[in-house]
Amino acid sequence: MTEKNNSSSYLVSLLFAVVVWGAWLVYTYPDSWSVIQNYWQVSVTMIFGSIIAGATSEGGGAIAFPVFTKMLQISPADAKVFSLAIQSVGMVAASVAIIMMRVQVLWRVIIWVSLGGVFGLFVGSVLLTPVLASDSVRMLFTVMAVSLAFTLIRLSTGFRLNHRSMPEINLRETGLLLVVGIVGGTISGSVGSGIDMICFSVLVLLFRISESIATPTSVILMAINSVLGVLLHIYFF
Incomplete structure (x- = not known):
């Protein structure tokens, strides 16, 4: 059963990738090749971003944002939207694979953190982004990255990790x-x-x-947050 689930998840992930590539080709046609030539740095960046995203709890935006803002001189606002958009594809594909492979995740954590994340996403996108200076945004990302490090x-x-489930979630938790x-x-x-x-x-x-x-719990959480972030920017900005 496990091998069957793994095979199905691989096929779904491949189909997802083909759909995304096809949509991109249609959107950029007939200038697809020129787009690649003009923005090859983005593709190279996301090769490493996808590797990091696949190996850790971080999304590809954790690589895209610092490279875009510090090396490619892209504005933090544009880098943020790109990060959310790219994660809404990659993290969703990873989440589908996680669910199909029946990897254990903490659904109660995902639900409660996602509820708080909706409010926080609105605060960050609508209230803070317009008033924060670019240097402050870069510093915020650096602090977050250091905390993960x-x-x-x-x-x-050798920090002991010996729990495979959350304790009973009461009002405090x-x-x-x-x-x-x-x-x-x-x-x-x-x-x-960040979430x-x-x-x-x-x-x-x-x-x-x-x-x-x-790790898989955080991946699904970031997928939900990224999709909501993209929808927020599509319909409210």
Whole structure:
């Protein structure tokens, strides 16, 4: 059954990729090749972004945003929207594979953090982005990246992760997860990613959830947040 689920998930992921590539070709036709020539740096960047996204809890935006803003001189606002858009494709495809392969995730965490993330996403996109200076946005991303690095270093030093499920979620845990969602959503609304990193750090450091469960949970969470972020920018900006 597991092999069958794996094969099905691979086929669905391949079909998803073909649909995305086909839609891109139709959208850029007849200038598809010239688009690649003019923006090859973006494709190269996302090769590494997809590798990082596939190996960690981070989305491809974690690579795209710093490269775009610090090397390619793209505005933080445009880099943020790109990050959300690219993750709404890649992270959704990964989420479909996770669900089809029946990988264990924490659905209660996803639900509560996502609810907070909706509010935070609105705050970051609508209220903070117009008033934050570009340097402040870059600094915000750097702080977030350093926090994730601290988490990974902590894990590599033998930090014990011995829980494969959340404890009973009472009012305190619910409030904490909502706050995580609001903070993570606000950061995602400002730099294009963040709710996945914040949630991952809280799960492994505070609740001591196994990394193998925290990672797919964060992936699905970022997929939901990215899709909502893209819809927010399509219909309200």
